[in-house]
Amino acid sequence: MTDVAASPPGMLAAAWLVARKDLAIEFRTRTAFLSALVFALLGVTIFYFAWDATAVAASDLAPGVLWVIFTFAGLLGLQRSFGSELADRAVDGLLGAPISRESIYLGKALANLVFVSGILAVTIPAVVLFYNLPFGTGIAALAGIAALAAVGLVAVGTLFSAMAVNTRMAELLLPMLSLPFFVPVVMAAAQSSARLMAGRPVAEAWPWLRILVAFDIVFVTACTLAFPFTLDE
Amino acid sequence: MTSGQPSAPLTIPPQRDPLLGVALLGIAAVYVRALAFTPIEARQGAAQKIMYVHATSAFIALYVAFVLMAIASALYLWLKDEKLDRVAESAAEVGLCFTTVVLATGPIWGKTIWGAWWTWDARLTATLFLWFIIIAYLLLRGAVEERGRRARYSAVLGILASFLVPFIHLSVYLFRTLHPMPILLKPSAPSLPNEMLVTFLFSFAAFTLLFIALLRARYRMATLRDYLADREQERA
Amino acid sequence: MQAEGLVRTFGGRRAVDSVSFTLHAGDCLALFGPNGAGKTTLLRMLAGLLAPGQGTVRVNGVPVKEGAAARAQVGLVSHASMLYGVLTARENVEFAAKLYGLPDPRGAAMRALELMRVEDRADAPARTLSRGLQQRVSIARAMVHSPRLLLCDEPYTGLDDAGSAALTDALTERREEGAALLLVTHNISEGLALATQAAIMRRGRFVRHEARDLLDVRAYQTQYRELAAMHD
Numbered sequence A: 001m002t003d004v005a006a007s008p009p010g011m012l013a014a015a016w017l018v019a020r021k022d023l024a025i026e027f028r029t030r031t032a033f034l035s036a037l038v039f040a041l042l043g044v045t046i047f048y049f050a051w052d053a054t055a056v057a058a059s060d061l062a063p064g065v066l067w068v069i070f071t072f073a074g075l076l077g078l079q080r081s082f083g084s085e086l087a088d089r090a091v092d093g094l095l096g097a098p099i100s101r102e103s104i105y106l107g108k109a110l111a112n113l114v115f116v117s118g119i120l121a122v123t124i125p126a127v128v129l130f131y132n133l134p135f136g137t138g139i140a141a142l143a144g145i146a147a148l149a150a151v152g153l154v155a156v157g158t159l160f161s162a163m164a165v166n167t168r169m170a171e172l173l174l175p176m177l178s179l180p181f182f183v184p185v186v187m188a189a190a191q192s193s194a195r196l197m198a199g200r201p202v203a204e205a206w207p208w209l210r211i212l213v214a215f216d217i218v219f220v221t222a223c224t225l226a227f228p229f230t231l232d233e
Numbered sequence B: 001m002t003s004g005q006p007s008a009p010l011t012i013p014p015q016r017d018p019l020l021g022v023a024l025l026g027i028a029a030v031y032v033r034a035l036a037f038t039p040i041e042a043r044q045g046a047a048q049k050i051m052y053v054h055a056t057s058a059f060i061a062l063y064v065a066f067v068l069m070a071i072a073s074a075l076y077l078w079l080k081d082e083k084l085d086r087v088a089e090s091a092a093e094v095g096l097c098f099t100t101v102v103l104a105t106g107p108i109w110g111k112t113i114w115g116a117w118w119t120w121d122a123r124l125t126a127t128l129f130l131w132f133i134i135i136a137y138l139l140l141r142g143a144v145e146e147r148g149r150r151a152r153y154s155a156v157l158g159i160l161a162s163f164l165v166p167f168i169h170l171s172v173y174l175f176r177t178l179h180p181m182p183i184l185l186k187p188s189a190p191s192l193p194n195e196m197l198v199t200f201l202f203s204f205a206a207f208t209l210l211f212i213a214l215l216r217a218r219y220r221m222a223t224l225r226d227y228l229a230d231r232e233q234e235r236a
Numbered sequence C: 001m002q003a004e005g006l007v008r009t010f011g012g013r014r015a016v017d018s019v020s021f022t023l024h025a026g027d028c029l030a031l032f033g034p035n036g037a038g039k040t041t042l043l044r045m046l047a048g049l050l051a052p053g054q055g056t057v058r059v060n061g062v063p064v065k066e067g068a069a070a071r072a073q074v075g076l077v078s079h080a081s082m083l084y085g086v087l088t089a090r091e092n093v094e095f096a097a098k099l100y101g102l103p104d105p106r107g108a109a110m111r112a113l114e115l116m117r118v119e120d121r122a123d124a125p126a127r128t129l130s131r132g133l134q135q136r137v138s139i140a141r142a143m144v145h146s147p148r149l150l151l152c153d154e155p156y157t158g159l160d161d162a163g164s165a166a167l168t169d170a171l172t173e174r175r176e177e178g179a180a181l182l183l184v185t186h187n188i189s190e191g192l193a194l195a196t197q198a199a200i201m202r203r204g205r206f207v208r209h210e211a212r213d214l215l216d217v218r219a220y221q222t223q224y225r226e227l228a229a230m231h232d
Helices: A011-029 A031-049 A058-079 A083-087 A090-096 A101-130 A137-164 A170-197 A202-230 B018-037 B046-079 B082-113 B122-143 B147-178 B194-235 C039-046 C089-099 C105-115 C131-143 C161-176 C188-194 C217-231
Strands: C002-010 C013-022 C028-032 C054-059 C074-077 C149-153 C180-184 C197-202 C205-211
Touching: A011 A031, A011 A101, A011 C089, A031 A058, A031 A101, A058 A101, A058 A137, A058 A170, A083 A090, A090 A101, A090 C074, A090 C089, A101 A137, A101 A202, A137 A170, A137 A202, A137 B147, A170 A202, A170 B122, A170 B147, A202 B147, B018 B046, B018 B194, B046 B082, B046 B122, B046 B147, B046 B194, B082 B122, B082 B147, B082 B194, B122 B147, C002 C039, C013 C039, C013 C054, C013 C197, C013 C205, C028 C188, C039 C149, C039 C180, C074 C131, C089 C105, C089 C131, C105 C131, C105 C161, C131 C149, C131 C161, C149 C161, C161 C180, C161 C188, C180 C188, C188 C217, C197 C217, C205 C217
Parallel strands: C028 C180, C028 C197, C074 C149, C149 C180
Antiparallel strands: C002 C013, C002 C054, C197 C205
């Protein structure tokens, strides 16, 4: 081997490398994604029968169902985020590499974001179909809200997943830690999408969208800064 | 049990904390005053007297215990001093007691003045989630074996939780204002009559003392536990 | 590479206690010690995976703590393979090469695999490889960026004769190119074969540390056994 001029990747480039590696692993196995997807679709159908269809209009139910199901399906995805790193201590390879700790977090979070976006991309049409929602401008708005909600969810979930995986009861602890943090996200997403899907003016959903955006900014920043502390040092 | 043993070369708060006695006496005195010497609130009746426990506990849980936990957590990540981790741990656990008191007394009061045990009032809901978060915090502590890692993980959660509470409060508030519900009575009267105010302030002082005393006792326990763990490891 | 007064405690236990030593280019330190002596903790500190409680580690004068620039110079072979089971051997090494910012990651990965003589299994997923082959890939992973300091935690464990020969050749080559090596092992003769220095670690401390030339292998072996037995 000859010495070559190597220049370690910058923060975003390194994050992209980590994310691509995670997605390659995910794509090879696919089990986690498919399970989370089937779980989401099952949830959407089961929820339909949990209410009296004559008393509550399906379209009133849809936003709540969508976001609750999405939250739990997302948790399934986040659960396995750090498993591949710990199996053979591959994480040591990342930590020993000349990339920043923050970029590892961003990479992991990015891969998780793709994961939950994939679930949303199927679940939203499923909800529209099963709950007989009107197609139209509402769907585009819904996609925007979904993107905002997914960022917040993934930011917090990735951090807690990194912590929970090192504890004695990872499967239980991740939802315990994450769900309180998902409360403002689910509330804001459900409320704003309910208004938009009902054809109300955007101004009515605006306060909720502001909460979503603020949540994303605060928690993406805080979790990126906090992540290095979850590593053994 | 401890009397015959050599004392450890440690600075631990004394085992019998006179403050605890003072605080308990103070609370007893507050209640004697509240029940016997403070007038009954005209509209709410005797149920209003629960305020002397409810409101003070709520204040201490949120603005003293929780804030202390968040600050100690942040300082821990900065200074890496185990004492700060013990402060955060103790504040969380004592805070959980006070939060539980708030959640237990709230519905009792609410039933008489709102006619319902539970209302999704912004403050009560935020307290409920605070309760969940503190429980998650304590569960996390219980699930991490290694002490340094436990301290770092719980500090991270402590700090993030302090960012979360305003968001929850804001969302619940927004949820309520956009879905107006009949409010029979505002829970907090803007101005209290003089005698009630004095009782309230007394109660506040007594509960603050109780918090400090419990915090010290819990802190002492954490110090001793870590000390014993250290000694065990040294011996191994 | 220079280590100065390294201390690391876990709870109340001192896993590594006041360890100092220097390795120059081409040096090889063979580090022996019973289980639980603190060797792995020491290596993790040198690799920048653990922060020392006290003391500093410098590589080429740059403190490892300060991050990326120093870590780029270090390679680590540890007990765990550090591989992603689903990815192929080549993908694993190539991923490492990309993390180190090598200009031709695929070429570098193939060269590293050839060096460890596992290039014919390059496209097999890591988890389908035998323990010994995984170890070879793991070593290739650690060497792909031609580190100036190579830390090996019992690298011969699990390797067959061919693997051991490949490893010895690779280590010799790295040394001739001016890298410093640190070799942790239980096998005295194996360790001393390449070493220029030898040290014995016990309860977090270097209890012996001397130049290889001054040692008689057989006497050293006996003394090491005595020291190791004292621990139990």
